[in-house]
Every structure is written in structure tokens, then in C-alpha cells.
Amino acid sequence: MRRSLLIVSAVAVAGVAVLLGAFWLTRELCVRQLGWAGDDLRWLRQEFRLSDAEMARIRQLHADYKPRCQDFCRRIELKKLELKEGLNGAGTNVSASVEQTLAQIGALRAQCQAAMLQHFTEVSRVMPPEQGRRYLAEMRRLTLNLHEQVEASMAQPSASPHDHR
Amino acid sequence: MVRLPQQFTTMTDMHESNEARLRELLRQARPSPLLPPRFQESVWRRIERSECAPGPVTPLAWLDALAARLLRPRLALAGVAALLVLGGVLGAAQGTAEARQSARAAYLSAVAPNTIR
Numbered sequence: 120m121r122r123s124l125l126i127v128s129a130v131a132v133a134g135v136a137v138l139l140g141a142f143w144l145t146r147e148l149c150v151r152q153l154g155w156a157g158d159d160l161r162w163l164r165q166e167f168r169l170s171d172a173e174m175a176r177i178r179q180l181h182a183d184y185k186p187r188c189q190d191f192c193r194r195i196e197l198k199k200l201e202l203k204e205g206l207n208g209a210g211t212n213v214s215a216s217v218e219q220t221l222a223q224i225g226a227l228r229a230q231c232q233a234a235m236l237q238h239f240t241e242v243s244r245v246m247p248p249e250q251g252r253r254y255l256a257e258m259r260r261l262t263l264n265l266h267e268q269v270e271a272s273m274a275q276p277s278a279s280p281h282d283h284r
Numbered sequence: 285m286v287r288l289p290q291q292f293t294t295m296t297d298m299h300e301s302n303e304a305r306l307r308e309l310l311r312q313a314r315p316s317p318l319l320p321p322r323f324q325e326s327v328w329r330r331i332e333r334s335e336c337a338p339g340p341v342t343p344l345a346w347l348d349a350l351a352a353r354l355l356r357p358r359l360a361l362a363g364v365a366a367l368l369v370l371g372g373v374l375g376a377a378q379g380t381a382e383a384r385q386s387a388r389a390a391y392l393s394a395v396a397p398n399t400i401r
Contacts, residue, residue, distance in 0.1 A: 123344075123351035130354045134367055141371025142378070149379025154386050159394035162387035185394070192397050235396055262396045 163242075167250040176245045184238040191231035198224045235262065 153165065160181060164174055198220055205217040239258045243251035320326075353359060 123347045126351040126354060127347060130360075134363065137364055137367045138371040141368045142375035145372045145375030146379035146382070147375075149376050150383045150386070153380060153383035159390050162384070162391040165384070165387065181395070188395065188397065238395065258396075261392060 163254075167246055167254055169246060169250070173245050177242055180238065180241050180245070184234070187234055188231070188238075191227060191234065195224060195227050195231065198227060232263075 160174065160178060163169060163177060169177070202217065202220045202224065205214065205220055236259075239255055239262075243255040245251075246254055354363075
């Protein structure tokens with residue numbers, strides 16, 4: 120009986136080890152083969168099944184857009200530092216300069232988002248129409264929905280502890 | 285070897301002959317029903333089956349039977365193959381989903397940094 124129990128236990132452990140081993144190995148292989156691999160645009164090709172010509176055009180658009188995006192980000196970061204300093208020196212009051220900095224950050228973000236949406240539109244035009252529509256919807260969902268959800272939850276009366284009434 | 289007298293052997297023959305006739309007559313008087321085809325074979329099969337029939341199943345006997353079955357090379361090989369395939373399919377599905385997720389995150393952080401999202 121003891122021998123049988125030992126055999127059954129050993130077989131069960133070996134079976135679990137084989138299953139987990141195969142799972143881990145194929146998972147790693149897939150992640151390495153299909154993952155990021157240093158190319159930011161790889162997802163586009165995989166998800167929207169783009170041709171080499173379409174990818175080349177999108178790479179060009181991406182290369183043009185990226186410095187503008189980085190410039191916006193840098194300017195926003197500088198304004199955020201300015202805001203931090205203003206808040207540290209303002210004590211308990213929100214000073215006029217802090218309000219002004221907040222408005223500037225908002226304006227910069229709006230410009231940056233407008234540029235980003237413009238870029239998405241340009242990229243979608245390079246894709247086949249159906250894929251382009253899907254790409255645009257997906258990018259809008261991923262980049263703008265977060266704010267929409269927050270605003271929607273805040274707008275609902277008594278839905279959140281932060282009541283505006 | 286003892287030699288039987290001629291008269292005695294003749295009587296024995298007659299006796300055997302009578303017995304055979306008697307057996308024949310009895311058989312004709314009480315005819316046995318016709319047996320179904322392959323009757324003898326099926327009887328032997330039933331005997332064999334009853335001899336091989338398992339006794340009452342106890343957990344210990346079940347464990348022994350399971351252990352014996354698991355050690356059969358053909359079954360063990362089939363089990364390992366099935367586990368490899370199952371693990372491979374599940375791993376591929378998981379890996380593909382993770383790869384897609386990380387590739388999408390990389391694209392998103394390139395075109396829409398967290399600062400503006």
C-alpha cells in the first residue's frame with residue numbers, strides 16, 4: 120500500500136512539474152517572440168496587420184511626432200515643478216501665480232492632447248479604412264477614457280463621497 | 285500377460301454391444317433439446333469471466349490498481365504527452381496575451397506619455 124501511495128504521489132508531482140514546465144516554457148517563448156523587442160510600433164503591425172509600406176509610412180509619422188510630444192512633455196514637467204515651488208511658498212492660500220501656472224499646465228496638456236489626437240488621425244489614414252477606424256477608436260479609448268470615467272463618476276449626484284451639491 | 289479364454293472375450297464383446305444399443309435406445313427415448321450455436325464456447329467464456337471477476341473494491345486495492353496502471357509505459361507516455369500539449373497550449377495563450385499587452389503598453393507610452401493621459 121505504501122509503495123502504491125508513493126508511486127501515485129510521485130506520478131502526480133511529476134505530472135504537475137511537466138504541466139508547469141511546458142506552460143512556463145511556451146509562455147516565455149511567446150513573450151520573447153511576440154513582445155516588445157525594442158520596437159515601439161510592433162503592436163501596430165501585429166494588431167492591425169499592416170504591410171511593410173504602411174509600416175514605413177507610419178514610422179515616418181511617428182518619427183515626426185515624437186520630438187513634438189517630447190517637447191510638450193518637457194514643458195509640462197517644467198510647469199509642474201514651477202507649480203510645486205509656488206505651492207510650497209504659498210502657505211495655505213492658492214496664490215494668483217499658482218492659479219496661472221495651473222492654467223498654463225492645462226493649456227499645455229490640451230495642446231499636447233490635440234497634437235496626439237491629430238497624430239492618431241494621421242496614422243489611421245495610412246491604415247486600411249476598417250483597421251484605421253478600429254485604431255482610432257482604440258487609441259481614443261485608451262488615452263481619453265480615463266479622464267471621461269473620472270469626470271463621469273464625479274458628475275453623478277451622490278455617487279461618490281465627493282458630493283458637489 | 286494373461287490370455288483370456290475365447291469364450292470370455294466373446295461374452296465381453298456381446299456385453300459391450302448390448303450396452304451401446306441400450307444407450308442408443310435411451311437416447312432416442314429421451315431426445316435432448318437442440319443446443320444453441322457455439323454453446324460450448326459461450327459456457328467456457330462465462331466460466332473464465334466468473335474466475336476473473338474482481339472481488340470487493342477497497343481503497344487499498346484501488347490504489348494498487350492505479351499505481352500498476354500508472355507504471356504501464358504506454359499510459360505513462362500518453363499522460364506525459366497530454367500534459368505537455370495542455371501546458372503548451374495554456375502557456376502559448378498566456379504568453380500571447382502578455383506579449384500583446386506589453387507591446388501595446390510600449391506603443392502607448394511612446395505616443396501618449398502618462399503626463400497627458
